[in-house]
Amino acid sequence: MFKHLHMTIAVISIALFTLRFIWLLLGSENLNKKWVKIAPHIIDTLLLLLGVVMAVKLAINPFEQLWLAEKIMGIIAYIFTGYYTLKLARNNMFRVIGYLGALGWFLLVVRIAMTKQTVFF
Numbered sequence: 001m002f003k004h005l006h007m008t009i010a011v012i013s014i015a016l017f018t019l020r021f022i023w024l025l026l027g028s029e030n031l032n033k034k035w036v037k038i039a040p041h042i043i044d045t046l047l048l049l050l051g052v053v054m055a056v057k058l059a060i061n062p063f064e065q066l067w068l069a070e071k072i073m074g075i076i077a078y079i080f081t082g083y084y085t086l087k088l089a090r091n092n093m094f095r096v097i098g099y100l101g102a103l104g105w106f107l108l109v110v111r112i113a114m115t116k117q118t119v120f121f
Ligand code: HEM
Pocket: 003, 006, 007, 010, 047, 048, 049, 050, 051, 052, 054, 055, 058, 060, 072, 075, 078, 106, 109, 110, 113, 114
């Protein structure tokens, strides 16, 4: 049950990030709505919390199971490139580059989650 919730929230997270990215490119007022500012924090916190709860329940230690360590590093990179895309990027060209970078990290995280194999380590 935890796993399905975790996966559903992961899909909502990338969908909401994509929506905010598109709204940013279009200069949409929707970005100023209160729920748009609050929801991503709640969703991403839930996603991380559920992941940690599962890792503890299944006794998966990232220092022993390198796939989890690599997954966590991929998530940190996803969060940073996502922040860059929505907040730091100077213009739409950099925003598109940032978005593609964040998407790449997200896909790497999903791949690691599904195969439980490291890609870089
Ligand atoms: C962007 C963030 C994340 C994404 C996209 C993501 C994605 C996924 C997916 C798709 C699965 C299901 C894999 C399967 O089919 O078995 C999964 C399972 C899991 N995830 Fe995540 N996850 C994220 C964050 C985290 C975090 C932060 C942790 C823990 C620190 C974590 C720990 C786990 C664990 C322990 C499982 C279950 C593995 C098992 O069944 O043995 N995840 N994740």
